[in-house]
Amino acid sequence: MSYVTLATFKEILQIPSADTTDDSRLQAVLDATDQLINNYCERPAGFIASTQTRYYTAQRGDYCLIDDLVSITTLQTDNDADGVYEDTWSASDYILAPRNAAANGQPYNEIDAVNGFPKVFPVEYLGVKIVGSFGYKASTAPAAVQQAAAIQAGAVWFSLTAPSGAIGGADLGGIIRLARALHPEAQVLLEPYRNRLGLAS
Numbered sequence: 606m607s608y609v610t611l612a613t614f615k616e617i618l619q620i621p622s623a624d625t626t627d628d629s630r631l632q633a634v635l636d637a638t639d640q641l642i643n644n645y646c647e648r649p650a651g652f653i654a655s656t657q658t659r660y661y662t663a664q665r666g667d668y669c670l671i672d673d674l675v676s677i678t679t680l681q682t683d684n685d686a687d688g689v690y691e692d693t694w695s696a697s698d699y700i701l702a703p704r705n706a707a708a709n710g711q712p713y714n715e716i717d718a719v720n721g722f723p724k725v726f727p728v729e730y731l732g733v734k735i736v737g738s739f740g741y742k743a744s745t746a747p748a749a750v751q752q753a754a755a756i757q758a759g760a761v762w763f764s765l766t767a768p769s770g771a772i773g774g775a776d777l778g779g780i781i782r783l784a785r786a787l788h789p790e791a792q793v794l795l796e797p798y799r800n801r802l803g804l805a806s
Contacts (some may be wrong), residue, residue: 606653607635608642608746608754617755618762631762638758642750645787647800648673652750654712654740661733663726666718673712673800674701675738680716686729698724712741714800741798750798753791760788 611632615622620631643651650657650672663669680699681690702715716735718724726733741747746754787795 607632608639608652608751609635609758611635614755614758617759630765634758634761634765635754638754638761641757641787642754642791642795645792646795646798648741648798650674650739650741652741652746652798654738654743656737657739658734658736659739660731661735662730663728663733666725666728668702668715668717669726669733670715671713671735672739673714673741674735675712675740675743677701677716677735677737679734679736681734682727683729683732683734684727686727686732690734692724694724710742710747747798749794753787753794756788756794757791760791 609617611628612622614631614635615624615628618631620627639651643649650659654673654675656678659672661669661671677696677699680694682692682694683690684692698719700717700719701713702717703711703713706713716726716733718726741750745751786792
């Protein structure tokens with residue numbers, strides 16, 4: 606699911622919904638824009654949560670940094686580095702952190718062992734396996750991200766007709782040169798959502 610739906614994008618571009626000529630190209634622009642935003646914000650799990658299996662290397666025995674997470678289905682660890690995740694943790698063995706993340710409308714990015722014993726995270730390479738709902742939010746991207754995606758997708762779409770890197774003319778008030786990075790307004794909207802914690806794996 607794109608941050609901006611195809612129907613919404615066509616409405617922005619004033620393309621009639623019945624005109625499906627460019628639908629595949631428009632969707633490709635939306636998909637590319639989503640990836641561009643994910644990369645810029647350093648959020649590989651994206652902003653719309655989905656069920657995924659991911660592997661991590663714990664920093665210490667009492668905690669493990671992770672990508673954006675909404676909820677956990679299964680947490681397992683490989684305690685002897687043999688590639689088999691033989692130890693399944695129960696919900697009472699760990700705490701998702703920051704504790705107030707969900708209340709603040711943000712994802713979790715850390716898992717803490719409750720007591721540190723007997724359950725501890727192995728500090729072996731990719732010793733932690735998590736099946737869960739990864740992403741920033743459960744069903745939709747934040748409004749600012751959606752708006753940024755609409756702006757950036759529009760810039761990408763119009764760049765397809767500007768092979769020289771410029772669009773416009775006298776009727777538009779002059780020539781506008783396309784930027785080689787994110788659209789400035791999209792960048793401002795996305796700035797609060799950039800992940801500055803780094804990833805664990």
